[in-house]
Amino acid sequence: MKNYIYSLFMVLLATVGMTSCSEDEGTNPGGDSKPNVVVYQFTPEAPYNADNDVLLRIAANNKVEEAYYLAETTADKDTHIASMGEDGYMDYVIKNGTKVDGLSGASDSDVTVTGMIGAYTITVVAVNGNAKMAAETTFIGLKWESIGMGIVSSTFFGGDGECEFYKSSPVLKYKAIAPFEDGYDLVLDVAGNNSVTVAQQAVYSSYGAYGTLYASGNGALSGNQIVVNLTYQVSAGNFGSFTEAFILPSEE
Numbered sequence: 001m002k003n004y005i006y007s008l009f010m011v012l013l014a015t016v017g018m019t020s021c022s023e024d025e026g027t028n029p030g031g032d033s034k035p036n037v038v039v040y041q042f043t044p045e046a047p048y049n050a051d052n053d054v055l056l057r058i059a060a061n062n063k064v065e066e067a068y069y070l071a072e073t074t075a076d077k078d079t080h081i082a083s084m085g086e087d088g089y090m091d092y093v094i095k096n097g098t099k100v101d102g103l104s105g106a107s108d109s110d111v112t113v114t115g116m117i118g119a120y121t122i123t124v125v126a127v128n129g130n131a132k133m134a135a136e137t138t139f140i141g142l143k144w145e146s147i148g149m150g151i152v153s154s155t156f157f158g159g160d161g162e163c164e165f166y167k168s169s170p171v172l173k174y175k176a177i178a179p180f181e182d183g184y185d186l187v188l189d190v191a192g193n194n195s196v197t198v199a200q201q202a203v204y205s206s207y208g209a210y211g212t213l214y215a216s217g218n219g220a221l222s223g224n225q226i227v228v229n230l231t232y233q234v235s236a237g238n239f240g241s242f243t244e245a246f247i248l249p250s251e252e
Helices: 074-096
Strands: 037-042 054-060 066-073 107-113 118-128 131-141 143-154 159-169 173-181 184-190 195-204 213-222 225-234 237-247
Touching (some): 066 107, 173 195, 184 213
Antiparallel strands (some): 054 107, 173 184, 213 225
């Protein structure tokens, strides 16, 4: 359990919609002489986990009789390509992959690939008789591990408190577990130059008739401390930007 010693005060509604892709994306490719597919990525909705699952829209032209998809680690896929070549790998996908339901001729179909941790390549092979064509997309699934309890020092919420922190790989991110309220985590993306980005996300639940508070901002990682300038926003405007510090637990 965490100790909260914040003086929590009124927060207002945020109605900013958070979508990574438009559901209107993904039109069928043109009427080529050979089978052809195009693969689009979307963020899956709950109960799927966007850190490890991806929604694919597979769009086919009118020459596609059927299609198959296979998700493998990129290292395994590269090994197979090296040993069997591009054509051999297409046959491998057809034999070992999953047939795309509802895809024949000029059409599209959605599939969700789950449970990926690390760098993956998802290959889709379109088939028309002996003619085959492959398309692929990549996905990096995150592995989160707890690194212990740390400190959150909040200007906006007015005090210090404890929370658990997680660290991800192979992409470096930190996650503060419910730093301001249970059920609302805060993910901090760390770039190669130690700059930190906080994409807009909910951090505090509805308050009376006002709604949910969202935060976004930028900062930097220095040693075991992340300092970010977070803007807290609601539908009617925002409360301005506040300096928030996250003291990470020692990993030694």
